[in-house]
Amino acid sequence: MRALALSDTGVSLRTDYPTPTPRPGEVLVRVLRAGICETDLQLVGGYIGGTTRSRSGRPGFRGVLGHEFVGVAESGVFEGRRVVGEINCSCGECETCRAGHPTHCSSRSVLGILDHDGAFADMIAVPERNLHVVPDEVETDAAVFTEPVAAAFQIPAQLNVTRTDRVVVLGDGRLGNLCAQVLSTLTPYVTVVGKHSHKLALLRSLGIATCPLSELPPERMADIVVDCTGSDTGLPTALGIVRPRGTVVLKTTVAGTQTLALAPIVIDEVTVIGSRCGPFGKALTALQDGSVKVLPLISVRFNLSEGVDALEHARSKPVLKVLLDVTAVP
Ligand SMILES: [Zn+2]
Ligand SMILES: [Zn+2]
Numbered sequence: 001m002r003a004l005a006l007s008d009t010g011v012s013l014r015t016d017y018p019t020p021t022p023r024p025g026e027v028l029v030r031v032l033r034a035g036i037c038e039t040d041l042q043l044v045g046g047y048i049g050g051t052t053r054s055r056s057g058r059p060g061f062r063g064v065l066g067h068e069f070v071g072v073a074e075s076g077v078f079e080g081r082r083v084v085g086e087i088n089c090s091c092g093e094c095e096t097c098r099a100g101h102p103t104h105c106s107s108r109s110v111l112g113i114l115d116h117d118g119a120f121a122d123m124i125a126v127p128e129r130n131l132h133v134v135p136d137e138v139e140t141d142a143a144v145f146t147e148p149v150a151a152a153f154q155i156p157a158q159l160n161v162t163r164t165d166r167v168v169v170l171g172d173g174r175l176g177n178l179c180a181q182v183l184s185t186l187t188p189y190v191t192v193v194g195k196h197s198h199k200l201a202l203l204r205s206l207g208i209a210t211c212p213l214s215e216l217p218p219e220r221m222a223d224i225v226v227d228c229t230g231s232d233t234g235l236p237t238a239l240g241i242v243r244p245r246g247t248v249v250l251k252t253t254v255a256g257t258q259t260l261a262l263a264p265i266v267i268d269e270v271t272v273i274g275s276r277c278g279p280f281g282k283a284l285t286a287l288q289d290g291s292v293k294v295l296p297l298i299s300v301r302f303n304l305s306e307g308v309d310a311l312e313h314a315r316s317k318p319v320l321k322v323l324l325d326v327t328a329v330p
Contacts, residue, residue: 003117004065004304004308023127029124029131029282031070032072032140033140034326043060044311065120066120069124086131103318120304121138132280150279153182166221167183168222168226169190169192169193171201185286185291197212206293220240224242230254248273298321300323302322302323
């Protein structure tokens with residue numbers, strides 16, 4: 001089968017990649033559409049972080065990339081239906097899993113990120129319990145966004161957001177946009193701070209207030225600041241605008257090591273929360289009822305066979321979402 005795979009020599013499109021053999025509990029899914037995300041670009045760029053170090057001891061992920069996808073289940077209870085898949089493949093038996101935190105299972109693999117081939121391929125093997133059926137009303141293109149929309153819904157899953165909270169989202173990219181849309185369903189006081197005029201304009205067209213980074217007032221007024229910058233400047237900026245006893249949510253990982261004065265966190269009693277994968281059910285509901293709009297985020301699409309070009313486009317151009325068409329229909 002075709003697969004966009006990362007090896008020691010870099011990323012390449014393979015046409016002879018072996019079709020995955022499902023592990024116990026897994027089913028094969030024929031991929032229809034996949035989305036390129038920042039994590040994919042970091043993996044290609046040689047990002048070696050704690051969460052991407054392979055358990056086999058090699059420096060970073062090797063295998064088929066891709067974790068945002070929609071496909072058709074080839075077997076099992078969802079056979080023939082469009083499905084999306086949660087990305088953490090957990091053991092289901094350890095203390096963490098039994099406590100209800102499978103995304104933190106210490107022996108987990110992660111689709112396209114850690115010890116498990118991903119979705120930039122004709123086929124992917126996914127644990128059946130990770131699968132969710134896509135409602136008929138949700139277009140295949142929109143369903144590709146289920147995973148990042150779910151990640152945005154993890155913020156209200158971790159933190160009580162009220163109708164009076166003033167929220168600032170740092171970063172006008174894919175994740176910042178989705179986090180702002182999700183938080184806007186909870187409070188009308190959401191502002192996105194970014195650097196790209198066309199991305200900020202898109203947010204305004206979705207009814208969300210924006211502010212160019214260069215015009216950010218040095219006021220410490222925000223109850224909640226969500227850092228979606230993927231940059232080492234994100235947290236210092238957040239600490240500069242969060243109110244005393246406010247909350248900073250870190251939504252993106254930053255490659256490399258950071259140096260940051262932590263005293264302001266103590267002095268101002270700021271709560272800092274790390275936030276990662278979230279509830280797929282809530283995401284699919286939001287895509288179905290239109291409370292989160294994702295189709296305007298699609299910048300360009302490539303065929304899987306042009307996957308290397310697609311990655312380069314996503315890396316080098318100021319685009320929002322780059323989609324990969326794997327199967328032409330439906
Ligand atoms: Zn992602
Ligand atoms: Zn476990």
